[in-house]
Amino acid sequence: MSAGIAGQFRSRAAEADAARFGLWIFLATEVLFFGPLFMGYVYGRMHLGDAFAAASRHTDVTIGTLNTAVLLTSSFTMAMAAEARRAGARAARGLLAATALLGCAFLALKGFEYHAEWREHLVPGASFAFDAAHARGAEIFYYLYFAMTGVHAVHLTVGIAIVIGFAVRFDRANAGHVEIAGLYWHFVDAIWIFLYPMLYLVGRAG
Amino acid sequence: MTYLGEGYTLRSWLSTHDHKRIALLFAISITAFFFIGGAAAAFMRLELATPAGDLVSDDTYNRLFTAHGVIMVWLFLIPSIPNVLGNFLVPMMIGARDLAFPRLNLASWYVYMAGGILVLGALISGGVDTGWTFYTPFSTMFSDSHVVLTLAGVFVLGVSSIMSGLNFIVTVHTLRAPGMTWFRLPLFVWAIYATSIILVLATPVLGMTLTLVAIERVLGVGIFDPALGGDPLLFQHLFWFYSHPAVYIMLLPAMGVASEIIPCFARKRIFSYRFMAYAIIAIAALGFLVWGHHMFVSGQSAYASIVFSLLSFLVAIPSAVKVFNWTATLYKGRITLSAPMLYAWGFVGLFTIGGITGLYLASLALDVHLTDTYFVIAHFHYIMVGGSVMAYLGGIHFWWPKATGRLYPEMWARVSAVLVFVGFNLTFFPQYLLGYQGMPRRYHAYPAEFTLLNVFSSCGAAVLAIGYLLPLVYLTWSLLRGAAAGDNPWRATGLEWQTPSPPPKHNFEDTPVVEAGPYEYEGART
Numbered sequence A: 001m002s003a004g005i006a007g008q009f010r011s012r013a014a015e016a017d018a019a020r021f022g023l024w025i026f027l028a029t030e031v032l033f034f035g036p037l038f039m040g041y042v043y044g045r046m047h048l049g050d051a052f053a054a055a056s057r058h059t060d061v062t063i064g065t066l067n068t069a070v071l072l073t074s075s076f077t078m079a080m081a082a083e084a085r086r087a088g089a090r091a092a093r094g095l096l097a098a099t100a101l102l103g104c105a106f107l108a109l110k111g112f113e114y115h116a117e118w119r120e121h122l123v124p125g126a127s128f129a130f131d132a133a134h135a136r137g138a139e140i141f142y143y144l145y146f147a148m149t150g151v152h153a154v155h156l157t158v159g160i161a162i163v164i165g166f167a168v169r170f171d172r173a174n175a176g177h178v179e180i181a182g183l184y185w186h187f188v189d190a191i192w193i194f195l196y197p198m199l200y201l202v203g204r205a206g
Numbered sequence B: 001m002t003y004l005g006e007g008y009t010l011r012s013w014l015s016t017h018d019h020k021r022i023a024l025l026f027a028i029s030i031t032a033f034f035f036i037g038g039a040a041a042a043f044m045r046l047e048l049a050t051p052a053g054d055l056v057s058d059d060t061y062n063r064l065f066t067a068h069g070v071i072m073v074w075l076f077l078i079p080s081i082p083n084v085l086g087n088f089l090v091p092m093m094i095g096a097r098d099l100a101f102p103r104l105n106l107a108s109w110y111v112y113m114a115g116g117i118l119v120l121g122a123l124i125s126g127g128v129d130t131g132w133t134f135y136t137p138f139s140t141m142f143s144d145s146h147v148v149l150t151l152a153g154v155f156v157l158g159v160s161s162i163m164s165g166l167n168f169i170v171t172v173h174t175l176r177a178p179g180m181t182w183f184r185l186p187l188f189v190w191a192i193y194a195t196s197i198i199l200v201l202a203t204p205v206l207g208m209t210l211t212l213v214a215i216e217r218v219l220g221v222g223i224f225d226p227a228l229g230g231d232p233l234l235f236q237h238l239f240w241f242y243s244h245p246a247v248y249i250m251l252l253p254a255m256g257v258a259s260e261i262i263p264c265f266a267r268k269r270i271f272s273y274r275f276m277a278y279a280i281i282a283i284a285a286l287g288f289l290v291w292g293h294h295m296f297v298s299g300q301s302a303y304a305s306i307v308f309s310l311l312s313f314l315v316a317i318p319s320a321v322k323v324f325n326w327t328a329t330l331y332k333g334r335i336t337l338s339a340p341m342l343y344a345w346g347f348v349g350l351f352t353i354g355g356i357t358g359l360y361l362a363s364l365a366l367d368v369h370l371t372d373t374y375f376v377i378a379h380f381h382y383i384m385v386g387g388s389v390m391a392y393l394g395g396i397h398f399w400w401p402k403a404t405g406r407l408y409p410e411m412w413a414r415v416s417a418v419l420v421f422v423g424f425n426l427t428f429f430p431q432y433l434l435g436y437q438g439m440p441r442r443y444h445a446y447p448a449e450f451t452l453l454n455v456f457s458s459c460g461a462a463v464l465a466i467g468y469l470l471p472l473v474y475l476t477w478s479l480l481r482g483a484a485a486g487d488n489p490w491r492a493t494g495l496e497w498q499t500p501s502p503p504p505k506h507n508f509e510d511t512p513v514v515e516a517g518p519y520e521y522e523g524a525r526t
């Protein structure tokens, strides 16, 4: 499918439209996929508010904030890459690489954070430990924390693979492809924008 | 050259991007799963032929109905019409050469097979006893069976559904032939389109909900488990948010099939085309608002129950619109009682009975009496089996000559349609009475007073089984020996009939240009 357009489309524009539309639908399903996790979180905030606040204060807000910055920057380089690719510029290649690198940095920081949490017995399961008053609610909080950030990390990994793929085989990636990859990347970013305050900032004010 | 002749090797089939061939891949695998699920049903009815629980243990019975339910819902009902008939027909009906994403389409078959194998794997290694609904906290805490493996299978099947749904939506939006406006789409395409929207909106929620159950089961922390601070009602809300609309995933395509068959064999334009299309959309939309009627006795608030009850009644309105319009289409038509038409009539009749008894269940007070009795079993079999399976078989017969280029023996096909209808009613009508008298579901033994009706039901199941097996025989025969069908044996309208049977690889020699609506039958007075 490198040369020409797929047989079922009447024009390249139609093909690009279909791809873009398909990705938007896919992203809608992704939002819904996170839906039950958000529902569970809302439930927990309503019924176990104190424990959730206490547990949230235990997250590593420094890494979380740093990661938010890293991810926002990567969205910026990704947008630049799409823009540059449309103009035909070779610079797009470097920007794609930078995006992938920032994505990897995010994952690395996240890995540190997970490791620390593992050592502090914050991973739900047999050896979970937390101050007795809030232990039960905090465990649910951390269960959601790992589910949400875990699913997010999986999505980011897929994104990194796609972006690296385009950077390496740059000639195969036309402007439409890069734009669609960008759409996906911004989506993963946007999910994080919700996760960050939900998981790191609750109960920290005042 | 026809699409069937594009290569004869197994490899040419397993790597095809042609929507018609992928439809046949789905047809074969879905049929196999249907008969596996049917075998489980046969065991259950055999057990229930006598009041004593003597054939299988209670535990085995639990595993049987779970296997039956899981297979029938996720491996048969959800994918059957969309992935077999929809795959084959949607591109042809809108004058396209293929679906928008052919590789995604093939991938969705592989993903479906992977999900099917996971589910079968769970069955072979001992089965599951939670029922197809996986209610927590039983599924997370107590069940001693292969819950996680089954959940993984259902999750994967959901991914396949989403892929197909996405593909259909994009295809209908972007690949319609010149002149094919929205209100010239055949109602079957409308139905698949609406179904795809439900697939795309509801399935992800199911996926994540099942994942939560699996994680909770493995790690032992509570989102759903009340002992750990969780809430099992949350599970039920999330589960039924998918699973009620899932009923319309099974039913809307069936309605689409009936709307193609009935005008053709009545030789009339479909009555009130636009209302039929609007009704499809209305049913799909309302389907998202009624899930709470599965939870009347769960302890949700009384206000929630009242609202859900009222909303459930609303669904009856567009459904009735459809039934009346099919009837009006038949009125003064020049009717041929061909096999597809018999199936379509069976569909309308059984759907009507199932739908009306659904109103009984949507009525709060009655439901408290009927919940978890055989009344519910009868109701959902009327809707899902009477509705979907009837229409699926009707559709298979209707488009068989198009797909294979051959005719089947009409007489045998009519016999099988009648057998299915009679066997079906004999099996499931007694269950309404049983349920009304209070026989609970999901038990492998029952008090002797229920014996007579249960014996009727089991005998009916035997008749039904013959009705289902018969087409396997004569359709296979038709593949090998059947007479040539010609391009349009039913003199039907619709773009798919304007191309040779079987169609060439790219469906049409030249892209058709559409100048009229889909049901321009010369026919009787309108």
Ligand code: HEM
Pocket (backbone or CB within 6 Å): B038, B041, B042, B044, B045, B065, B066, B068, B069, B070, B072, B073, B076, B077, B131, B132, B133, B377, B381, B384, B385, B389, B427, B440, B441, B442, B443, B461, B464, B465
């Ligand atoms: C061939 C005739 C069939 C017979 C005799 C039959 C019989 C049964 C029986 C005895 C049950 C268990 C009732 C209970 O104790 O809860 C059941 C449940 C069920 N059946 Fe069927 N069935 C048949 C066909 C089908 C078909 C074709 C489908 C779908 C395509 C289907 C879908 C279901 C579902 C979803 C359940 C619920 C399972 C559960 O309770 O977990 N059945 N059926």
Ligand SMILES: [Cu+2]
Pocket (backbone or CB within 6 Å): B243, B244, B247, B290, B291, B293, B294
């Ligand atoms: Cu329902």
